[in-house]
Amino acid sequence: MMVAASRRIDTSNFQERAADGLREMIISGELAPGQPLSEITLAEIFGISRTPIREALKQLQIEGLVEIRPRIGTFVTVPSRREINELFEMKQLLEGGAARLMAARGDIPELTAMKANVRAADAAVEAGDVERYSELVHEFHEILIAGADNGKLATHYRLLMNQLAYGRLVKTSLAQPGRSIESEHEHHTVLELIIAKDGIGAENCMRRHVHASQQALMSQLETWPPPLHTP
Template sequence: MVATSRRLDTSNFQERAADGIRQMIITGELEPGQPLSEVSLAETFGISRTPIREALKQLQIEGLVEIRPRVGTFVAVPTRRELNELFEMKQLLEGGAARLMAARGEVPELTAMKENIREADAAVAAGDVERYGELVHEFHEILVAGADNGKLAAHYRLLMNQLAYRRLVKTSLARPGRSLESEREHHTVLELIIAKDGIGAENFMRRHVQASHQALMSQLDT
């Protein structure tokens, strides 16, 4: 029983560390390419190095961390090809989510999406890019939840983690005029979903993701 309890404790510590480090990467607190010290992370989370080491291995599988033998462990830096491939998958998943949500009619997520867009309109009008970036992330989360498809949501969550999407949103919105363009695109997606035009919603959502991708890449090239 004691051995089993220790294994459970180690597993819980590993899960807590993985969740914490993942959030630090996604939010940008840990930047791409930044070295990760097992000792420092162990001190941060108040646990031993063993669960930290296992957590980093888990995050390597998720594509968030790169472990280089005899060199060190680093926050992963996606290549341009990887970013392009991830956004291609984002188009497919979010396009499919828009189609599925449109087929569901009046669901709670539709109400949430309308409220999200009302708040986003106000943020854009006020020039509050920081708040608008948060609402962009929320919009896409609502869309995926509205699809009511657990498998799609699971794949989407892994994809968003690999993209560290919240950080990338800030980069793409830094392009002049992109916030206003993005909000107009969100309005169109909502209108198509309300109209129960699944095919139209899917196609336009893909175009919206492509536009965000292009805005991001243009900022990375500057």
């Protein structure tokens, strides 16, 4: 029996690789909301059998990124407007708390990184480079979470960002005229309050910033949700 067991193929690594790859494709927007997911096609893309693909899709369903509809198919999840609003409400709480925690830590490496991020973002806004600025927005929020130095907060935040597919939504919110300039001004204010070690002020400002981003996003999603594809 030991010999037979040693010959078994461990598919856990294949499943993890597929889940990581699919997660990134969904978060980045490469796989659009409502897009059908074929096990056969995905198996060919990842060069593995359908079994680890099937298990990876089940894992992503638990994470809220994939919807498996029995006898119909598997699709990239399309969050409702209500779900997006609820996720942003949670984002306000987590990022507001992160700003307060970071402000209490004083002169830390993340503070230096945040200052550099804001300088780079200023240049991107001035140049009208929305693509670069959207990348720096994502980086700013990542620095904020790292600066909080709270593992539990970071874990919940990561799951939340995955469900929001935030990279795609940032670009959508920044499509609102003037939003990039407003957003960068809000980042400046948060940074100044963190430097001043004003935890409560930083938390409240960060929550207002997230709320403003939420409003900008929802104004751009007039046709949301998109229709769910069917075979």
